[in-house]
Amino acid sequence: MRNLEKKRKGRYICPLFALLIMLALLEWYLLLQEIPDYLQVPSDSTQENLLGAALPDWVEETVKEAAGGQTSDIPQENLHISAPDSYVVECSLLGVLPVKDVQVEVVERxxxxxxxxxxxxxxxxxxxLIVGTGEVCDVNGQMCEPGGEIVHSGDYILAVNDVPVSEKEEVVNQMNQAVGGEVKLTVLRKGERTELQVPVVQTAASEYKAGIWIRDDxxxxxxxxxxxxxxxxxxxxxxxxxxxxxxxxxxxxxxxxxxxxxxxxxxxxxxxxxxxxxxxxxxxxxxxxxxxxxxxxxxxxxxxxxxxxxxxxxxxxxxxxxxxxxxxxxxxxxxxxxxxxxxxxxxxxxxxxxxxxxxxxxxxxxxxxxxxxxxxxxxxxxxxxxxxxxxxxxxxxxxxxxxxxxxxxxxxxxxx
The missing domain is CATH 2.40.10.120 (Thrombin, subunit H)
Structure with a gap:
C-alpha cells in the first residue's frame, strides 16, 4: 500500500518538476532576448544596476571583466566611473544561472x-528610382510590358545607353532615342552596379517606352x-x-x-x-x-x-x-x-x-x-x-x- 502511495506521489512530483524546469528555461530565454548585448554608460552615472528597473529583481549583475581582460575589483553594488573605460557585466538568474554577458562602454554624456x-x-x-512596371500600348494597338521581367522595383537607373541620368526627363529623352528596339540601362541594384538590356516599343512618333514607372524625388x-x-x-x-x-x-x-x-x-x-x-x-x-x-x-x-x-x-x-x-x-x-x-x-x-x-x-x-x-x-x-x-x-x-x-x-x- 505504501509503495502504491509513493508511486502516486511520484506521478505528481515528476510532471511538476518538469513544468518548473520548463518555466525556468522559458524565463531564461525571454531574458536572453530582452538583455542587450551592448550598453553605453555615461561617466557621471551613479545607477546601482546598469539595466535599472528594466529587469526583474531576481536578475543579478556582476562585473566580470575589465578592458584588459583581467578580473575587475569595481564594487558590484555601485559603479562610479570617472574615466572612459570598458568592461563586461554578467547577468544571471539569482546569481547562479548565467544569462548573458553585456559589453559596457563608458562614455561622456x-x-x-x-x-x-x-x-x-x-x-x-x-x-x-524604378517604382515598378506596367503595360503600354504600341503603335499597332498591342498591349505589352517590355521591361517586366528584366528590371526590378527598387533599381536605380544611373545611365541610359552610357549617358548618365539623374532626372525622369533625362531617362525619357534617352529612351526616345532608342535604336534597334532596346536600350542599355546601368542600374544600382542592392548596392551593386549592373547593366541590363531592356526592350522598348514604339508608342508614338519618336516615342519609345519600356513600360517602367520611375521617380526621382x-x-x-x-x-x-x-x-x-x-x-x-x-x-x-x-x-x-x-x-x-x-x-x-x-x-x-x-x-x-x-x-x-x-x-x-x-x-x-x-x-x-x-x-x-x-x-x-x-x-x-x-x-x-x-x-x-x-x-x-x-x-x-x-x-x-x-x-x-x-x-x-x-x-x-x-x-x-x-x-x-x-x-x-x-x-x-x-x-x-x-x-x-x-x-x-x-x-x-x-x-x-x-x-x-x-x-x-x-x-x-x-x-x-x-x-x-x-x-x-x-x-x-x-x-x-x-x-x-x-x-x-x-x-x-x-x-x-x-x-x-x-x-x-x-x-x-x-x-x-
Whole structure:
C-alpha cells in the first residue's frame, strides 16, 4: 500500500518538476532576448544596476571583466566611473544561472538642443528610382510590358545607353532615342552596379517606352528632433522610403525648408491622421541641407539661424537604461508653435531588433488629443523628454489606436 502511495506521489512530483524546469528555461530565454548585448554608460552615472528597473529583481549583475581582460575589483553594488573605460557585466538568474554577458562602454554624456519644429523636406534620389512596371500600348494597338521581367522595383537607373541620368526627363529623352528596339540601362541594384538590356516599343512618333514607372524625388513634412552646437541636426527618427516600393531612398541631395502647418487631420481608429501644410520652396526659406537618409533618421546641417529652430538650451541626453516607464513629454508644433505635451512611456525594449520601435508611448495630454487625436503623420521626429533629458523621438503611430505609437532611443539616432 505504501509503495502504491509513493508511486502516486511520484506521478505528481515528476510532471511538476518538469513544468518548473520548463518555466525556468522559458524565463531564461525571454531574458536572453530582452538583455542587450551592448550598453553605453555615461561617466557621471551613479545607477546601482546598469539595466535599472528594466529587469526583474531576481536578475543579478556582476562585473566580470575589465578592458584588459583581467578580473575587475569595481564594487558590484555601485559603479562610479570617472574615466572612459570598458568592461563586461554578467547577468544571471539569482546569481547562479548565467544569462548573458553585456559589453559596457563608458562614455561622456552628450548634450543636444531639442527642437520639435516642423520642417519641409525635399529629397533628390541618387539615380532615377524604378517604382515598378506596367503595360503600354504600341503603335499597332498591342498591349505589352517590355521591361517586366528584366528590371526590378527598387533599381536605380544611373545611365541610359552610357549617358548618365539623374532626372525622369533625362531617362525619357534617352529612351526616345532608342535604336534597334532596346536600350542599355546601368542600374544600382542592392548596392551593386549592373547593366541590363531592356526592350522598348514604339508608342508614338519618336516615342519609345519600356513600360517602367520611375521617380526621382520626394517631399513631405516631418519634425526636427535635435540640433548640435556644430550646426548639424537629426530628424524623423526613421528613414524616408519610397511610398510604393517601401525601400529606403538613395539620397543624392536634400533640403530642409520652412513650412506652415495649415490644418490637422485627426487620427481615428484604422485611419492615421496627418499634419497638412505648405512647404515654402524658395531660396530664402531654406533651413539646411540633408546629407544622410538612414533607417534611424535623416541627418544634415543647418544653414539658417539655428536659434529659431531651438526649443530651449542644450539638455543632457538619457541613455536607454536610464529611461523609465511613466510620465514624459514630447515637443510638437501642431498648432504652429512648439509646445510640450504630456505622454506616458508604457514599454521599453532595451534590445529591440527594430531601433525605430524601442519604446511604446501613449499621448495623455488632453489638449493634444483634442487637436490631433494622438500621434499623426508629420509628428515623426518629435523630441521625447523625460526628467529634463532628451530620451528619443516619436517614429510611428499605431493605426488602430492613434493615441499610441513607437519611439526610438536618442542614442540610436546618434549612431548614424
Amino acid at each position: 552628450q548634450q543636444l538642443i531639442p527642437s520639435g519644429m516642423p520642417v519641409g523636406i525635399y529629397m533628390k534620389t541618387e539615380g532615377v 520626394t517631399q513631405g513634412i516631418g519634425t526636427l528632433t535635435y540640433l548640435k552646437d556644430d550646426g548639424s541636426f537629426g530628424a524623423l527618427g526613421h528613414g524616408i522610403s519610397d511610398i510604393d516600393t517601401s525601400t529606403l531612398l538613395n539620397l543624392q541631395s536634400g533640403t530642409l525648408y520652412n513650412t506652415d502647418i495649415r490644418a490637422v487631420v485627426k487620427g481615428e481608429n484604422g485611419v492615421p491622421g496627418e499634419l497638412s501644410g505648405i512647404i515654402r520652396y524658395s531660396g530664402d526659406e531654406i533651413l539646411g541641407t540633408v546629407r544622410e537618409n538612414t533607417g534611424i533618421g535623416i541627418f544634415g546641417d543647418i544653414t539658417s539661424d539655428p536659434g529659431s529652430l531651438a526649443y530651449c538650451d542644450a539638455l543632457d541626453i538619457a541613455y536607454k537604461q536610464e529611461i523609465r516607464e511613466g510620465a514624459a513629454t514630447i515637443l510638437s508644433a501642431v498648432d504652429g508653435e512648439v509646445k510640450e505635451y504630456d505622454i506616458a512611456i508604457e514599454k521599453i525594449n532595451l534590445n529591440s531588433s527594430d531601433a525605430n520601435k524601442s519604446m511604446v508611448i501613449r499621448v495623455t495630454d488632453e489638449n493634444l488629443l483634442a487637436l490631433t487625436g494622438g500621434i499623426v503623420q508629420g509628428m515623426s521626429g518629435s523630441t521625447i523628454l523625460q526628467d529634463g533629458r532628451i530620451v528619443g523621438a516619436v517614429t510611428h503611430v499605431f493605426v488602430n489606436d492613434p493615441t499610441k505609437g513607437y519611439g526610438i532611443f536618442i542614442e540610436n539616432m546618434l549612431e548614424h
